[in-house]
Amino acid sequence: MKRAAATERTQLHNGEPSTIPLKQLVPGAPITIHDFQHRRFCDIIRETFSSDPAAHSFHYHPYELKWTPPGSDYEERVYGELYTSQAWLKEDARIQSLTLDPTETNQEAPRAIVAIMLASDATGLGQFASSKAWPVYAFFGNQSKYDRAKPTQHAAHHLAYLPSVSFSRHAVVRTSSNVIIDAR
Numbered sequence: 001m002k003r004a005a006a007t008e009r010t011q012l013h014n015g016e017p018s019t020i021p022l023k024q025l026v027p028g029a030p031i032t033i034h035d036f037q038h039r040r041f042c043d044i045i046r047e048t049f050s051s052d053p054a055a056h057s058f059h060y061h062p063y064e065l066k067w068t069p070p071g072s073d074y075e076e077r078v079y080g081e082l083y084t085s086q087a088w089l090k091e092d093a094r095i096q097s098l099t100l101d102p103t104e105t106n107q108e109a110p111r112a113i114v115a116i117m118l119a120s121d122a123t124g125l126g127q128f129a130s131s132k133a134w135p136v137y138a139f140f141g142n143q144s145k146y147d148r149a150k151p152t153q154h155a156a157h158h159l160a161y162l163p164s165v166s167f168s169r170h171a172v173v174r175t176s177s178n179v180i181i182d183a184r
Contacts, residue, residue, distance in 0.1 A: 038160035044138055045114055054153055058142040059083040060112035062092050082115050082141035115141025120162065134162035 049055050065084045066075040082088055095111050117139040125131045137156040139148055148155045 033163065036160065039158065041116065044157045044159065048140065048157065054143060054147065054155065057144070057147065058140065060142065062088040064089065081145060088113060117141050118159070136160040136162060
C-alpha cells in the first residue's frame with residue numbers, strides 16, 4: 001500500500017495523471033470556512049489588464065530567448081521567465097490554432113495566456129503580532145520577474161485572506177471566524 005501511494009505521489013509530481021482519487025492521496029481534515037474573504041480571479045484579471053499601467057509591458061506571446069557565448073559559434077537557450085518556457089510556447093501555439101465558433105462575434109480578437117502565480121505568508125495583525133492572517137496574493141507571470149519584484153510596481157494583487165485555525169486531534173473545533181474543523 002505504501003509503495004502504491006509513493007508511486008502515485010511521484011507520478012503526480014512529474015505531471016502524470018493519477019489513477020487514485022485525490023481524496024485518497026491527500027490525507028487531512030475536512031474544513032468548512034464561512035464568510036471566506038476573497039476576490040474573483042476574473043475581476044483581478046479584468047482590472048489589471050484594462051487599467052493597470054504595468055499591463056502595457058506585459059508579455060502576451062512567448063518567445064525563445066537565446067544567447068551566444070563570446071567567442072562561440074553555438075546558441076544557448078536561456079530560461080528565465082515563464083513566457084520563455086517551452087510549455088508556454090507549446091500552449092500559445094495551441095490556442096492560436098484553435099478554431100472558433102463561426103457564429104460568435106469578434107473572431108479576430110487576440111488570444112493570449114494569462115499566467116497567475118499565487119503566494120502567501122503569515123502577517124502579524126497587531127502591534128505585538130499575537131494575531132495573524134495569511135493573505136493570498138496573485139501575481140502575473142506575464143510581467144517580467146524584475147518588474148514583479150519591485151514594490152513600486154504594485155504587482156501583488158490581494159486575492160484572499162486565509163483565516164487562522166488551530167485544533168487538537170480528534171476534536172471538532174469552532175473558531176471565532178466561523179471555521180469548523182472536524183479532525184476525527
